Amino acid sequence: MDSSQLFGIVMIAYLLAAAFYLGLFVFKIERVGLIGMFLALGGVGVQTAALGLRWYESYRLGIGHAPLTNMYESLVFFAWCTTLFYLALEFRFKTRVMGAFVMPCVAVAMAYASFSDRIDDQISPLIPALQSNWLIAHVVTCFIGYGAFAVAGGLGLMYLLRQSAENSAKPSSLAGSLPELRMIDDLTHKTIVFGFMWLSAGIITGAVWANEAWGTYWSWDPKETWSIITWFLYASTLHARFTRGWRGRRIAWMALAGFFAVFFTYFGVNFFLSGLHSYGSV
Amino acid sequence: MTTPKKHSLLSLFASVQLALLLLFLLATTSIIGTLIPQNSPYAFYVEKFGPKTTQLLQILDIPDMYNSWWFLGLLALFALNLIVCSLERIPQVIRTLRRDGLAVPTGQLNKFVLHREIALPEPFSDAVDRVAALLRSQGWRARTTEKEGGRFFFAEKGGWTRFGVYVVHCSILVILIGALTGSSAVARKILHNPQFAFKGSIMVPEGESTGHVTAFKSGERIELGFILRCDDFAIEYYPNGMPKTYRSQVTVIDRNKPALTTAIEVNQPLTYKGVTFYQSSYQPFQTYRATVKKQDTGAETSAVITVAKQTDWPEGGVSYGIVNRESQGEVTRRLKIWFTDNKGDPSLFWMNVDQDAVVERPSGTYRLSIRQLYATGLQVTKDPGVWLVYGGCLLMLAGLYVAFFLSHRKVYIFVKPGENGSIFLFAGESNKNKVGFENNFSALISKLEK
Numbered sequence: 001m002d003s004s005q006l007f008g009i010v011m012i013a014y015l016l017a018a019a020f021y022l023g024l025f026v027f028k029i030e031r032v033g034l035i036g037m038f039l040a041l042g043g044v045g046v047q048t049a050a051l052g053l054r055w056y057e058s059y060r061l062g063i064g065h066a067p068l069t070n071m072y073e074s075l076v077f078f079a080w081c082t083t084l085f086y087l088a089l090e091f092r093f094k095t096r097v098m099g100a101f102v103m104p105c106v107a108v109a110m111a112y113a114s115f116s117d118r119i120d121d122q123i124s125p126l127i128p129a130l131q132s133n134w135l136i137a138h139v140v141t142c143f144i145g146y147g148a149f150a151v152a153g154g155l156g157l158m159y160l161l162r163q164s165a166e167n168s169a170k171p172s173s174l175a176g177s178l179p180e181l182r183m184i185d186d187l188t189h190k191t192i193v194f195g196f197m198w199l200s201a202g203i204i205t206g207a208v209w210a211n212e213a214w215g216t217y218w219s220w221d222p223k224e225t226w227s228i229i230t231w232f233l234y235a236s237t238l239h240a241r242f243t244r245g246w247r248g249r250r251i252a253w254m255a256l257a258g259f260f261a262v263f264f265t266y267f268g269v270n271f272f273l274s275g276l277h278s279y280g281s282v
Numbered sequence: 283m284t285t286p287k288k289h290s291l292l293s294l295f296a297s298v299q300l301a302l303l304l305l306f307l308l309a310t311t312s313i314i315g316t317l318i319p320q321n322s323p324y325a326f327y328v329e330k331f332g333p334k335t336t337q338l339l340q341i342l343d344i345p346d347m348y349n350s351w352w353f354l355g356l357l358a359l360f361a362l363n364l365i366v367c368s369l370e371r372i373p374q375v376i377r378t379l380r381r382d383g384l385a386v387p388t389g390q391l392n393k394f395v396l397h398r399e400i401a402l403p404e405p406f407s408d409a410v411d412r413v414a415a416l417l418r419s420q421g422w423r424a425r426t427t428e429k430e431g432g433r434f435f436f437a438e439k440g441g442w443t444r445f446g447v448y449v450v451h452c453s454i455l456v457i458l459i460g461a462l463t464g465s466s467a468v469a470r471k472i473l474h475n476p477q478f479a480f481k482g483s484i485m486v487p488e489g490e491s492t493g494h495v496t497a498f499k500s501g502e503r504i505e506l507g508f509i510l511r512c513d514d515f516a517i518e519y520y521p522n523g524m525p526k527t528y529r530s531q532v533t534v535i536d537r538n539k540p541a542l543t544t545a546i547e548v549n550q551p552l553t554y555k556g557v558t559f560y561q562s563s564y565q566p567f568q569t570y571r572a573t574v575k576k577q578d579t580g581a582e583t584s585a586v587i588t589v590a591k592q593t594d595w596p597e598g599g600v601s602y603g604i605v606n607r608e609s610q611g612e613v614t615r616r617l618k619i620w621f622t623d624n625k626g627d628p629s630l631f632w633m634n635v636d637q638d639a640v641v642e643r644p645s646g647t648y649r650l651s652i653r654q655l656y657a658t659g660l661q662v663t664k665d666p667g668v669w670l671v672y673g674g675c676l677l678m679l680a681g682l683y684v685a686f687f688l689s690h691r692k693v694y695i696f697v698k699p700g701e702n703g704s705i706f707l708f709a710g711e712s713n714k715n716k717v718g719f720e721n722n723f724s725a726l727i728s729k730l731e732k
Contacts, residue, residue, distance in 0.1 A: 063520065125520040128528055128548035128561075193686045200682055204675040213549045215481070215560040215663040217671060218461075220348040222316040232309035236302050243298040273316055 003057055004121060006050035007076060011110040013043030014079065018107040021099030028177045033096040037087075040103060044083045051080065054123065063125035068139040071270065072121045075113035077139070078266075079106045081147035089151060093187060095179045101154030134209035142202030142227075146262055148195030149234075153259030155188040156252035163249060185248050188255050189241060196234045203227050222273040226265040233258050295366035304360045311356070315347045349467070361458055368451045375444045383436030384427050388696045394709035396723055400731065401705050406432075409697050409704035416730055422693060432698030439691045444713065446684030453678035460670030466497065480504050480664050485565060486512040487657040491535065495662045506557060506662075509535040513543070515564055515656040516636070517613065528561050530658040546660065556664055563659030566612040570635075570652050574598060577647040586655070592620075599623050599645060604652075605630070614654045621650065689714035693726070706730065 020036030023029070054067040067073045086102045089095075113119055158178055165175030178184070206224070211217035218224060237254040240246040246254075294300055318339070319326070327336040327345060343350030391397055402409065410433045417424040422437035462468055469478040482495035482504060491511040495504045514531040527547055534541045534554050546552045551560045568588065575582040576598050583595045592603045606618035614635050622628035625644040633639040633652065641648045689712045696707040708727055712719035 125522065125524055125526065128525060132549040197679075197682050197686065201679060204679065207675070208672065211668060212551065213560070214562070215551065215558060215661045217668065220315060220320065225312050225316045229309045229312050232305045232312075236305040236309075239298055239302060239305070244302075269316070 003050045003054035010047040014107040018103040025100035079110045081143045085147040138205040145195045145198035149262045152191040152255040156255030159184045159252035222269045230261040296370040364451045379441045391709040397709040403703035406699040435695040443688040449681030453674045456674030460667040463667030464665035515658040560661040562661040565657040567655040575649045
């Protein structure tokens with residue numbers, strides 16, 4: 001059994017988990033949601049083992065490094081972080097239906113990593129620029145942030161759905177299973193705060209590393225610039241909430257806009273723009 | 283006339299609306315520089331956008347927008363906004379913290395969002411003692427006073443956490459000051475001392491030295507005050523051909539004496555007297571250093587050779603040369619060698635660069651090694667502001683943690699004698715994490731009820 005087979009199992013588990021969570025959302029059968037939760041939990045367990053195994057395999061190849069060094073590995077790690085963060089939130093706040101808005105995103109990331117022709121899943125040796133202890137600190141902090149922001153985006157979408165259902169003349173049965181608006185709003189805010197801490201830490205570890213490797217902690221390379229754009233966006237969201245009293249709908253839209261910025265920082269920069277962060281390119 | 287105008291300007295800079303506007307402008311204008319490549323040659327923009335558009339781009343400083351007057355202006359406004367905003371609000375926070383909790387009229391306690399009234403069948407004096415003991419055991423340092431026929435307690439925790447957000451604001455200013463301190467433009471144009479802070483590069487051939495740096499952008503020559511010699515440059519490869527290590531072996535010579543010898547690799551820079559050298563590039567030359575050793579006599583020679591030119595070693599009685607080579611770009615990986623001792627047919631063979639080859643000839647065995655010659659490219663930075671930037675970053679993380687996760691909590695307890703014992707009036711408030719505080723508040727009351 002090698003790590004790529006395990007990642008295949010994980011992908012199937014996440015796809016099924018997404019399907020079951022969506023089933024819970026549509027049919028409101030508790031048991032369906034419970035199966036979804038166990039699939040996600042099992043998936044994240046197997047994925048943890050697979051990440052460890054891939055790490056070990058890289059040492060067997062004589063090029064040992066943490067599995068965080070190319071697009072494939074980062075997508076897998078994104079899926080892992082997002083699922084872990086989501087499950088922690090589900091246990092803490094007992095709202096299973098959220099999974100219908102988060103797990104599809106995770107499943108897509110995993111499936112894309114596995115099936116896209118543009119993504120190479122080989123374990124390759126580290127180029128000199130990546131041979132640093134800052135690699136783990138930088139990638140882990142960034143991706144915890146990304147995971148939280150993905151969940152916040154899902155929550156924002158959930159809020160807007162529920163609200164439009166409440167406002168429409170004939171009550172939609174679909175949105176009835178969603179948690180109360182006040183609660184979604186509170187959770188979105190908490191998730192953004194959490195993500196913001198980690199994004200800040202991610203930018204800072206990146207700056208320290210850049211200074212160590214290139215002699216410049218900030219060089220306005222597109223990846224750096226988009227990360228600071230994302231940071232500005234969430235900073236505005238937090239200020240608007242704390243001082244201007246923004247709640248609900250506006251915050252939900254900001255969570256979605258923020259996730260778009262995260263998505264662009266993560267993917268868009270690699271696909272559309274060129275820069276120093278070319279190891280992530282495909 | 284001037285006072286109200288001044289006042290309105292001040293209130294503009296103290297406003298969060300301006301902060302939001304500036305954050306929005308910084309975020310959106312930053313996008314431009316990610317779409318239009320920065321610091322490319324003029325011809326590149328003309329080819330890509332046409333001469334008219336290029337002129338417009340030049341006027342707006344778009345090709346170097348992050349150093350343009352308007353972007354730096356936005357950052358300066360942002361910094362000013364941060365300062366004025368914080369200075370205006372900090373006195374308010376101090377006033378909030380100075381407010382005496384014991385001065386709250388007991389009649390107002392039941393107007394708090396979080397309040398509870400219970401009655402317990404115990405004498406008033408016991409009740410007062412138990413409340414004091416309970417607060418102490420839970421880490422609340424209470425102050426107390428006689429009031430309206432009863433005993434009033436007030437305690438608070440984490441008042442200082444209200445400053446967390448200003449620590450974050452301050453950290454951004456520290457980072458900006460650090461960036462200014464380390465800016466080569468500031469050192470050149472304002473301090474008139476380019477040696478104070480600079481970024482540049484050097485290209486040093488193996489065996490040679492340099493004592494000055496060519497600054498980026500300005501192209502200015504900056505004296506280092508010491509000499510750096512490149513002893514050796516080497517590239518190592520993984521079995522699959524990917525580069526594994528770029529390594530420069532260098533010696534620092536200070537006041538005509540070698541001060542230290544070390545290796546510089548990517549991610550492993552050398553710092554000497556505040557100047558840091560980073561491995562950033564290399565230049566392969568199409569010349570090689572050949573070393574030939576005759577095994578039985580131990581005689582050895584070394585020469586710099588080029589392709590398709592015969593080199594003679596009369597003492598060793600051999601002649602050799604490179605007749606063909608395999609390269610990856612300008613980096614030579616394998617060489618085809620012609621080697622003769624003028625006895626019999628010459629030897630013709632392929633050998634890897636940087637590896638020894640053993641040549642058996644009628645006159646004896648020879649060991650041949652050939653290395654390509656390089657110049658190492660080092661980026662050289664002197665940034666005296668970097669520690670301010672790092673300090674600001676740490677301050678920011680600490681501030682964010684305090685601002686988001688710690689809160690200022692207050693409890694008020696009024697105990698008075700009741701008909702069958704004592705009556706307790708509880709009230710509490712927290713500026714953040716209200717749900718968590720509500721749980722603590724309830725736990726406190728249930729501890730008293732036990």
